[in-house]
Amino acid sequence: MKVVWVFLCTLFYSVISLASGSESCPGAGNVAxxxxxxxxxxSRAGDEWIAVSSAVTASQLESFEGAVFYPENNQPGAAGRIxxxxxxxxxxxxxxxxxxxxxxxxxSMRLANVENWKMIESGLGLVVYECNAANASACAFSIID
Incomplete structure (x- = not known):
């Protein structure tokens, strides 16, 4: 029984180490x-969120509108890229x-808070997941190491 317990603990911790924690869209007020x-x-050290304004005079962000996630190989599933x-x-x-x-x-990345992501398939066969939650932190994913 002890061997089974050790095996299960090892398996549990190895699965946890594959994902480096949860990441989500930043709140509008957290964007400089x-x-x-x-x-x-x-959240992950060294990574960042970035955009370059296309407006003549850029203005501060007011509200979060949503997020898009692209699944690997254009197939439904939780693994892919934000x-x-x-x-x-x-x-x-x-x-x-x-x-x-x-x-x-x-x-690669994996969807988190899956209930907040809705799969959409375009007429041209492109599969994406959209998150239209009011709170940016609800649109979460994790990085797979």
């Missing part, structure tokens, strides 16, 4: 704007923040 570039820190988090700025323009990983070897 400087010289037309929007940035926000990510596409972007969308915000509305004070000047009514839309800003998409992208998740930038610190390494050139980008890691």
């Amino acid at each position: 704007l400087r010289a037309g570039v929007y940035t926000a820190p990510a 596409g972007y988090c969308e915000y509305k700025a004070r000047d009514r323009s839309r800003v998409n923040l992208y998740y930038r990983q610190r390494t050139a070897n980008e890691h």
Whole structure:
């Protein structure tokens, strides 16, 4: 019985180590704007959220609007990559923040809070997941190491 317990504990901790914690879209108030570039820190050290304004004069973000996640191989499932988090700025323009990983070897991601993500299939066969929760932190995912 002790061997089974040790095996289960080892399995549990190895699964936990595969995911590096939860990440989510940053709240609009946590996004800094400087010289037309929007940035926000990510939970994972060295990673960040970033966007470059297309407006002549960029304005602060006002509200979170939603997020898009692209599943691997365009197949329904929880593994893939975060596409972007969308915000509305004070000047009514839309800003998409992208998740930038610190390494050139980008890691896959897995949806978290799956109940907040809705699968959408376009008429052209593109499969995406959308999160339209009112709170940016509800649109969560984890990085798979």
